[in-house]
Structure formats: C-alpha cells, structure tokens
Amino acid sequence: MIRNLLLVAGVAALLSACGGKMPPASELIPPDGKYDVKILRDTYGVPHIYGKTDADVAYGLAYANAEDDFPTMQEGLFLARAKMGLLKGKDGAPFDFLVKAFRFREIVAEHYDSQLDAGTRAICDAYAEGYNHYAALNPEAVIPGVLPCTGEDVAAGFVIKAPFFFGVEGEIRKLMGPERVTEVSEKQAKVWEGNALSNELPIGSNTFAVSPKRSADGSTFLNVNSHQPYTGPVAWYEARLHSEEGWDMTGGVFPGAPVIFHGHNPNLGWAHTVNSPDLLDIFVLEINPDNENQYKFDGEWRDLEVQVNKLPVRLWGSFVWTVKKESYFSVYGPTVRTDHGTYAIRYAGYGDIGAVQQWYHMNKATNLKEFVAAMRERGVASFNTGYADKEGNIGYIYNALFPVREEGYDWEKYLPGNTSETLWTEFVPFDAMPMVWNPPSGFIQNCNGTPFETTTGPGNPNPDDFSKTLGI
Numbered sequence: 001m002i003r004n005l006l007l008v009a010g011v012a013a014l015l016s017a018c019g020g021k022m023p024p025a026s027e028l029i030p031p032d033g034k035y036d037v038k039i040l041r042d043t044y045g046v047p048h049i050y051g052k053t054d055a056d057v058a059y060g061l062a063y064a065n066a067e068d069d070f071p072t073m074q075e076g077l078f079l080a081r082a083k084m085g086l087l088k089g090k091d092g093a094p095f096d097f098l099v100k101a102f103r104f105r106e107i108v109a110e111h112y113d114s115q116l117d118a119g120t121r122a123i124c125d126a127y128a129e130g131y132n133h134y135a136a137l138n139p140e141a142v143i144p145g146v147l148p149c150t151g152e153d154v155a156a157g158f159v160i161k162a163p164f165f166f167g168v169e170g171e172i173r174k175l176m177g178p179e180r181v182t183e184v185s186e187k188q189a190k191v192w193e194g195n196a197l198s199n200e201l202p203i204g205s206n207t208f209a210v211s212p213k214r215s216a217d218g219s220t221f222l223n224v225n226s227h228q229p230y231t232g233p234v235a236w237y238e239a240r241l242h243s244e245e246g247w248d249m250t251g252g253v254f255p256g257a258p259v260i261f262h263g264h265n266p267n268l269g270w271a272h273t274v275n276s277p278d279l280l281d282i283f284v285l286e287i288n289p290d291n292e293n294q295y296k297f298d299g300e301w302r303d304l305e306v307q308v309n310k311l312p313v314r315l316w317g318s319f320v321w322t323v324k325k326e327s328y329f330s331v332y333g334p335t336v337r338t339d340h341g342t343y344a345i346r347y348a349g350y351g352d353i354g355a356v357q358q359w360y361h362m363n364k365a366t367n368l369k370e371f372v373a374a375m376r377e378r379g380v381a382s383f384n385t386g387y388a389d390k391e392g393n394i395g396y397i398y399n400a401l402f403p404v405r406e407e408g409y410d411w412e413k414y415l416p417g418n419t420s421e422t423l424w425t426e427f428v429p430f431d432a433m434p435m436v437w438n439p440p441s442g443f444i445q446n447c448n449g450t451p452f453e454t455t456t457g458p459g460n461p462n463p464d465d466f467s468k469t470l471g472i
Helices: 054-080 084-091 093-101 104-115 118-137 151-166 168-175 355-364 368-375
Strands: 003-006 037-041 047-051 206-210 221-225 237-243 248-253 262-264 268-273 280-284 291-297 300-303 305-316 319-330 333-338 341-347 384-389 394-398 435-437 443-446
Touching: 037 054, 047 054, 054 084, 054 093, 054 118, 054 151, 054 237, 084 093, 084 305, 093 104, 093 305, 093 319, 104 151, 118 151, 118 355, 151 168, 151 355, 168 280, 168 333, 168 341, 206 268, 206 384, 206 394, 221 262, 221 268, 221 384, 268 368, 291 319, 355 368, 368 384, 384 443, 394 443
Parallel strands: 047 237
Antiparallel strands: 003 037, 037 047, 206 221, 206 443, 237 248, 248 262, 262 268, 268 384, 280 341, 291 300, 305 319, 319 333, 333 341, 384 394, 394 435
C-alpha cells in the first residue's frame, strides 16, 4: 500500500508560552504554488519525495521528517538558536554556552551568502519553510520560542554538530574539570613518534565494497552499515529524494538536515564510518600577571577579546533565570578561563559552513570524477568514506582536514600558546589523504579502524608516508 500526501495550506492558532509566541500561520505557510511536491510512503513508512526542483524536495523532506519526529527536529532548532537552557534547563545551558562562546551563529550569518552557492541556500531555505509549514498545521505540537525556522538555522545545525564527531565536546568537558588533565608539550629535537596502535579501538560502523573482478556475477556491491542510535538527533531517518533537476538519492539523514548523508543514487553510492583524526588542539595561554585579560604571543602581550554570554535557563515551570558567563577569544580561537589555566581551542574547519554544500554535491554526483570533486570541497572535516559506482569503481578515503603542524611537538598533549610555531593555518592537501582506489584485490573495507588495512594484498596506504602529527 502507498498513501499519497499532498501538502495543503491550513490555519494554525496562536500559541503562547514561556519563551515567546508562535507566529501566525500566515507567516509560516508559504504562498500557494511556491512548492510542488508529493510525499509517497511505502509499506514501511519510508517517505519517497518527488518534486520539480531540488528546493521542492528539500521542502517535502522537512515536512515528512516533521510528521515522524518533530520533537527531535525542534530540539535541533533550540540548539541552533542557543536556547537549550529554555528547553532542558541547566542540562541544556552548557550547549548554549558552547554555541555562543564559539560564535557559531555569527559565523553562519557572515558566510551564509558567501560560502554557500545559490542551490545550497535554496534547499536550506526550502527545508526551513517545510518545517514551518508543518508547525503551522500542528500548533499543539510546537514548543514556542524559536519559530520561524530559517535557512541559516539549518546551516547552523551542521556547523554546531560537526565537531562533536571528532571530540570537541569531550575535550571541553576535560578543560572544565577541577584540574588540568594533560601535560603541556615541549618541543623536542627528535620528531615525536606517536603512540602505538591502541587496543581501545572504537566499535561500530562498517562499510565494504566489492568490485566486478571479485564478485561471482560481475556486479559491484556496496555495504552501507553505519551504526547509530535508534532515536535522538543522530538517529538515521531513511528517505528517497527525487527531483526533475537530477537529485535522485536514497539513504539516511539526521533530523534537521536537508540532504542524504550516505546511501546511493542510480550511479554511485557511499558510506561513512567514524574515523579519529587529530583535528583539535588545546593551547595553554601565558597570562599577564598584571592583567588577566592579556596573553603573551611571540614575546608581546596581546589583549583577549572578552564576551559576556547571556544564558537563559528554565529552572521550573515558566520561571527563567538568565545566567551571565564570560568567554574569550585569542589568536588561536575560542578561549576559556578555568581555575587551572586559560586555554584556547582550535580545530580544523572552524569558520567554515560548507558541510551541507559538500553533501548536497555528493548527492548529485553522477560518476567518480564528480564525487571526488565534491569531496575536494572539504566542508566535511572527518569520516571514513567507502565508495562504489555502476562503472565498477570502488574506493576508500580517510577523509580528514588535517592541519599542517610543526614537527617536534607531541600534538596529543596540550600545546604552548605563546608562539606562532604552534599556530597552524594550513591544511594537508586532499590528495595526500590515505586513500585506496580500485585495489588489485577488488575489495575494500573499513570498520572504524586504521586506513592502512583497507584491503588485502597490495594497494594499502603506507603508514610511513604520513606525518605522526596527523594522529591517524
């Protein structure tokens, strides 16, 4: 059985509560005829979304996802707006502090028009309007205080969530503990060799690809098997997207995202697994004993930028208390002050909002050349990527936006924050990533493990070709 849902306009009542009012339906439902989309659901409930344009499809994806999991989508919007304290009380306030201290909203506002092309902005804006349309028709399901959703909110979701996948949240939690947990590296004449392969490897996702040279019937096979929780903001939502502009993708997406993150189209497919590149560094600043808002850098005292963050926190019922907490900014980036030191946090991809655009271009790739061109955009800063296409190509990329770091420091420790030697500004080129294409074995795999055992026999990357500062 397939049921057909046509998106039609309706009237929503006003809803007011702590945190704001829901705008009138007339402000949330787009003009008649702006979007032309159908949502067809198969017997498993999976939405198959058909539209004339890519924007139509993104609009329909938001509406379908809202039908199935609107609470999670709303939580994502509260996160993007730094209002988790209103939603979850004191448990949500640390996330709001992170968003404000890292200036994520300012970054998105500054770069939304300049870093994202017109097509990407169109699907982000359309997705936001699909979200708003569902909210207008279902006012009883709306948590007030953040509507209407905008395209910038959609892009901000990518910017905020991406660094969680390579450990930013965990490192900040360590910093905010009662004492310093990591030594500060001193530069050594001998190049740091790095640690041996850990026995505490992550367990979880896997991907495999088999080329025609190895399969019994001459077909190409790709296994997409990312392991995510069944519920919550990083649970897969399955969808099929089809527009008359060439978007024809099936796969998994997180609630709040307008593009498929991994799956397949008629020509190719890919799968992500979580890798663990070293993309984050913590710098210990040397503070002026006569001025706590100055730090030494290359022999000179510099002023910290001081920012007072207002964090509204719902304590009980409708009672909201606004907490003020300072954050700082140094030449390295976002900076926090604790009882045991002042620390700057720097990670690869900070200031870039291009993840949504890269995944959109990956969705629309029709061959290996176009897929690799999308990967070269480097808006997505991490994730192993397994690949296969209908031409019989298979491959693997240890995707990571590796900083070019000064040799001699132990980059797994904290770094001295008083010298430009430790201030990296460039990145290892894409072509220098560990990768494997069409190996003689006809087989690639990754299960969150090392890139140096991607295949059997010849064709694996050589560990000696990669600096230990990359932390692979």
